[in-house]
Amino acid sequence: MLNRKMLSALGGLLAALPAFAYESSYNMTQGVTDISREVHGLHMTVFWVCVAIAVAVFGVMIYSIITFRKSKGAVADQTMLHSTKVEIIWTVIPVLILVFLAVPAAKTLVRMEDTRNADISIKITGYQWKWGYEYLGTGVSFYSTLASTSNEARQLHSGIDPNSVKDYLLEVDHPVVVPVDAKVRLLLTGNDVIHSWWVPDFAVKKDAIPGFINEAWFKAEKIGHYTGQCTELCGRDHGFMPIAVDVVSQEDYAKWLAAQQEAVKAAAAPAATTAANTAASASATL
């Protein structure tokens, strides 16, 4: 626990140094979950560790290139063949740095894998090329495909300027709706080939593999509209099966779910009538 606090404090401190680090067109999003902020903290920590090493190593290289030039009369020290002392130093220091990085990373990993005590569970199925969502235990399920505006614009020689399309390639017809501050467990599988479900703001990326059920979870802390994309090459339209998630208040979620369940019932009722009619006419013919 202490380590996690230290890590996020350190990550936050380092991340705060350059203002641009938060600008989303350069850097990883901090996201809207506890885990996503922790992952961002890890990312920034290892980034700054790399920068520090780079400054040191590149500094020595550049110094050597400037100072030890033949054209400036530098004479090579032919006796400098190796030194056990410095070799030990530059093996041990990286080991310490790696331990410093690995411990918090392993802790975050443990938390990411803990899918227990979920409030709701959604089964996600990857299809070529759309996503299927099933809210387990509620009877609600639907497909989510690329919005038609984006789909028209993305055709070869469509003549439509992508900049004129709202959320080009990131908008879907039926976004996933989840309540804020609820632990949402995802069960992922693939119907045909391997897909991968990624929403950067939740720091969730998990493969949807035919014949397997993978688990992941997130707990969004901020109401909003979040998008992501399929991140495993899945064929021709791999680039055109986005993910959109609406995080709404608990009340709005309850309302949405009720409305969906009503729609399911309404759809089932006429279907049942039709089935009965067909059966009746069939027996009449007999």
Add this chain to the structure above:
Amino acid sequence: MSDNDANHDPVASRRKARRLALVLGLVAIALYVGFILMSVLQASH
């Protein structure tokens, strides 16, 4: 390190080279067959 393994006698070292090449080739074939067999076993479980 001694240089016993270095090339003092060209004919002998070519013969040794051919023998080593044969061994390495067999290792490669064994790995190929072995990996497939391993997968067959894995799949039949």
Add this chain to the structure above:
Amino acid sequence: MAHADTHDHHDHDHKPAGIGRWLFATNHKDIGTMYLLWALFMFFLGGAMALGIRLELFKPGMQWFDPGFYNSLVTNHALIMIFGAVMPAWVGLANWMIPLQVGAPDMALPRMNNYSFWILPFAFTLLLSSFFTAGGAPAGGWTLYPPLSLQAGDSFPLTIFAIHMMGISSIMGAINVIVTIMNMRAPGMTLLKLPLFCWTWLITAYLLIAVMPVLAGAVTMLLTDHYFGTSFFNPAGGGDPVMFQHIFWFFGHPEVYILILPAFGIVSEIIPAFSRKPLFGYDAMVYATASIAFLSFIVWAHHMFTVGMPLAGQTFFMMSTMLIAIPTGVKVFNWTATMWKGSLSFEPPMLFALAFLFLFTIGGFSGLMLAIAPADFQYQDTYFVVAHFHYVLVPGAVFGIMAGVYYWLPKWTGHMYNMTLAKWHFWVSTISVNVLFFPQHFLGLAGMPRRIPDYSTQFTDWNMVSSVGGFVFGFSQLLFVVLIWQCARGGAKATDKVWDGMMTGLEWTVASPAPYHSFTEAPDLTGVADSHH
């Protein structure tokens, strides 16, 4: 009289005449030359595909290609660059230089050497002919993940057999390298006197023999899944698609080091030569290379953090991957220490070696970031990964090859090349390669997945920058071709030593150009001290 003299001189070389010299080549220099020219040709073919990719990605919207064809470009760009350009270039350099460096008259098995080269044109003809089959060329990525790769049309068996042939070619090349180094060294050329290019290639060759059969096995099983009703990887029949990924990356990660280790060797020779100072920590370099090779067998699943491995597996692969930073760090520190208190000059091979040193290290940093499993969930399959592996492969492996070519070209042709042109090639390539790949880090972090033909509009700016860099980099490689062409045809006479540096290898003791048959009598190095102990 003069005529007779010249005749005698030519007779000494016994060069076979005409096309037969190349078709039935058994001379390591001829075969090396063919490998290198083949690699250059493939570099441009794979590069043309890359420019197709960068063209389509220049701005959002689909302007040029069908998404399926775009996927074929991505897939074949990778296969061609890996198996057609970088690996044959290394085998070409090995062919040319290893016999010269160990003091052998030729490679140990010259006829097998011929087969291993001549398989390649057939393999790539098969692969490329798939562009004309029903369903088009393979489009499931070079990683060939099932079930997607099993959806391929008639291209599928062509791809599989092409990969089998490339594998056989590499294994034969690797066997030749190992037996040449193990058995053909001149008297007194002990293993710890070997130039590092030989050492890194020796270790690379063992890696090749260990993993190419694994790839061959994996693609054979794909073939039987597709055509003979087996279900190794096909989930429809109860197969396990993740098993394929494990097998593929058990090959794939050592393969990554196969592409880069010989570059470590070349840089380890060029930096001391132009620092006029022996390599710092020669033994440590050899052990670090061996450690990297060993670790490459136990890190494969870091390519698959998102497949849903058990926690213990993820933790193990995260830790083992991080360990690679240690021997790699030792190498970078040793190169830096070699320059320290040296007497540096900046001939073209040194320039490329220095660019390698800086830019490969950047690729190493992003590699360390990718090793952190929780963060990898955000990086996996985005342009951050694309940026990472292109940094280690282009200014890494490809610059390593170019450094080697610039280092040894005068030894091959007997002529010095145009230094001004070489420096232009260096500076334009080095600047443009960064313009090309550095923004891809930003794209990946900002959320752009890889292997997509079109993207959301917020990614436009960096994609444009990257495409501009790509076109400049691509066309600047024509300077390299012009330079090689000019150098082959003429130029100032190169001395035996070629460079005014600390030239320690045996290759600098023979004439420039190196005689057709070198070391018909083995040089004796018994009792001769090496420069690095």
